[in-house]
Amino acid sequence: MLIGGTYVQPRIVKAIVDSQTGERKEVEVIKKDRVISEETAKNVLSMMESVVAEGTGKNAQVKGYRIGGKTGTSEDGVNTGKYVTSFIGVAPISNPQVTVLITLYNPTGEGGHQGGGVAAPIGAQIFGEVLPYLEIPKDDEDNVEVIEQVEVPNVEGLTVEEADKILEELGLEMYTEEEQTEEIDAKNTIIKGQTPSKGITVNKGSNVFVEF
DSSP, X not given: OEETTEEEOOOSOSEEEOTTTOXXXXXXXXXXXXXXXXXXXXXXHHHHHHHHHHSTTGGGOBTTBOOEEEEEEEESSSSOSXXXXXXXXXXXXXXXXXXXXXXXXXXXXXXXXXXXXXXXXXXXXXXXHHHHHTTOOOOOGGGOOOOOEEEOOOOTTSBHHHHHHHHHHTTOEEEOOOTTGGGSOTTTOBOOEEESOTTOEEETTOEEEEEO
16 A cells, blocks of 8 residues: 555554453554655546546546546456456545455446446445545535536437437537547447446446447
8 A cells, every 4th residue: 555655554453442441552554665756646646536537437426525546447358258347446635545446347237347337336336435434524515516417328329420419418428449439430330339328327527438
């Protein structure tokens, strides 16, 4: 575990409490060598915050907290049709206290198999319950944007042009990992798949991944 670029030895137990006397003994936090510079650590946190604020990790947002994260999607083997999906998050960015790693092996639910579509929402749910439970104060709520949620429409079978218009009207953004995105014929290219699937509730401004 890194805090400000310094390696901190992980603890399983935070404190030991005597059930008879109530005496509490804190387990010492042991800091070791500096692994990366403090500046680099801050830059990484800033990039992770951007991923959740405006990138593929938008579904990990939690009202009142600055969340950082990174989504991941990889194939489980070659041409297997199976995927490993993940999201790693840290919160709050202003004073990191909690780190969460979600790894899903071959997810087959309605959310699809992209990290931003199925793993990030789980991260949001965990942060949304753990942070208040630990009584970690929220960031300045005056500067926290209220996040509106919308239901993902069905764009499969539509042309890229038609789907893009529908998603834009709902405040959603079309996204694809295809390198030829800018070269496609938007009026005639048909969408064959999407993530998240129709009916899934996501934050306004989220990406909808499409396959041609």
